[in-house]
Amino acid sequence: MLESLIGLEVLWLLLPVAAGTGWLAARKATRRTTRKRERGGLRSDYFQGINYLLNEQPDKAIEVFIKLIEVDSETVETHLALGNLYRRRGDVDRAIRIHQNLIARESLSVSQRTGALIELGQDYMSAGLLDRAEDLFSELADDADYRVQALRQLIDIYEREKDWPKAIASARRLEKATGNQLGWIIAHYCCEQASRHCSEGDLERALKHVQQARNMHAACVRASLLEADIHAERSEHERAIRSLQRVEEQDPDFLPETVGRLYRSFQALDRIDALDDYLSKLMNRYGWTSVTLTLADVKRQSGGRREAILFITERLRQRASVRGLDRLLDLEIEDQRDIGGTREHLQILKGLTAELLFERPVYKCRHCGFPAKSLHWQCPSCKHWTSIRPIQGVEGE
Numbered sequence: 261m262l263e264s265l266i267g268l269e270v271l272w273l274l275l276p277v278a279a280g281t282g283w284l285a286a287r288k289a290t291r292r293t294t295r296k297r298e299r300g301g302l303r304s305d306y307f308q309g310i311n312y313l314l315n316e317q318p319d320k321a322i323e324v325f326i327k328l329i330e331v332d333s334e335t336v337e338t339h340l341a342l343g344n345l346y347r348r349r350g351d352v353d354r355a356i357r358i359h360q361n362l363i364a365r366e367s368l369s370v371s372q373r374t375g376a377l378i379e380l381g382q383d384y385m386s387a388g389l390l391d392r393a394e395d396l397f398s399e400l401a402d403d404a405d406y407r408v409q410a411l412r413q414l415i416d417i418y419e420r421e422k423d424w425p426k427a428i429a430s431a432r433r434l435e436k437a438t439g440n441q442l443g444w445i446i447a448h449y450c451c452e453q454a455s456r457h458c459s460e461g462d463l464e465r466a467l468k469h470v471q472q473a474r475n476m477h478a479a480c481v482r483a484s485l486l487e488a489d490i491h492a493e494r495s496e497h498e499r500a501i502r503s504l505q506r507v508e509e510q511d512p513d514f515l516p517e518t519v520g521r522l523y524r525s526f527q528a529l530d531r532i533d534a535l536d537d538y539l540s541k542l543m544n545r546y547g548w549t550s551v552t553l554t555l556a557d558v559k560r561q562s563g564g565r566r567e568a569i570l571f572i573t574e575r576l577r578q579r580a581s582v583r584g585l586d587r588l589l590d591l592e593i594e595d596q597r598d599i600g601g602t603r604e605h606l607q608i609l610k611g612l613t614a615e616l617l618f619e620r621p622v623y624k625c626r627h628c629g630f631p632a633k634s635l636h637w638q639c640p641s642c643k644h645w646t647s648i649r650p651i652q653g654v655e656g657e
């Protein structure tokens with residue numbers, strides 16, 4: 261069904277061109293009797309195509325019509341549109357054939373050939389033939405007229421291949437070509453390199469890339485979090501705390517990412533009172549649920565379970581939160597001796613809050629709406645950087 265729909269859509273595109281080509285050929289043929297047979301062939305192909313169409317065999321009809329359309333300056337656009345259509349529908353092999361066929365024609369102007377090359381490069385990318393696409397776009401990037409478009413494609417390729425040094429070099433060239441600052445994206449590429457060194461245990465090199473990221477973009481939250489993790493790994497908790505406390509100025513949306521790390525570092529330094537002060541300020545300014553719940557942990561550590569319960573209850577009066585209620589129920593269930601079935605009632609309620617929170621996305625891309633359960637610095641769906649953020653509201657932060 262889908263195939264026949266695709267076919268029909270393509271045929272609407274082709275019919276006028278095929279008919280036009282037939283008419284032109286017919287007009288030329290009346291002038292030159294030597295071309296009579298050619299005209300006859302063209303007409304019979306044309307009617308054969310129509311027949312296929314009427315017999316609901318759109319695939320065969322398409323093949324006939326494509327052969328029928330001569331590539332010349334007037335039909336190049338049709339071939340390009342047709343190739344595009346096939347690529348969008350996922351028929352990449354056919355798109356590649358059409359674009360390669362187009363490029364092979366000598367009658368094309370320079371700009372038409374370049375347009376076809378860009379399309380072919382995109383076909384290669386859709387087909388996952390990244391090496392071929394890279395060769396093609398690298399060549400086009402040397403052409404001033406197509407540099408910007410080609411560099412954007414190259415950056416896409418290097419991001420997919422996780423070739424961060426090449427991604428950085430291309431982004432710098434794109435910055436120069438457009439005048440738009442891309443430091444905030446280049447900082448992510450530096451952080452990607454830092455993460456790789458971290459996972460290999462080379463913290464010294466990781467730290468160098470984090471520093472590069474900060475030089476590229478002073479407000480890079482990811483660099484601050486990475487730097488804090490490296491310092492904490494080396495038990496340099498004062499430094500880790502300084503890195504984490506930068507995040508409020510950089511982008512307060514990411515404060516929930518800092519609180520667990522802050523708790524561990526303040527605890528390691530045995531300065532839990534100082535953390536109480538800092539988190540209280542953050543809670544009053546931003547009201548994030550993660551901040552409130554970490555503060556409840558601090559209260560529990562310093563003043564016991566009852567103090568934590570009173571603190572969360574007070575907060576829930578001011579700001580409804582399913583996660584807050586869930587934590588409160590945990591604390592109450594721990595606290596209750598089973599008098600008159602109270603514990604059972606609390607457990608039923610706890611089952612409800614757990615159900616509400618189960619497998620709930622905690623993050624969402626503010627560009628395309630992609631929901632995620634963990635933080636991605638690049639949206640897996642729309643590929644934007646830093647667009648995934650914690651969800652706010654009763655069920656989120």
Ligand SMILES: [Zn+2]
Nearest residue numbers: 625628639642
């Ligand atoms: Zn997205």
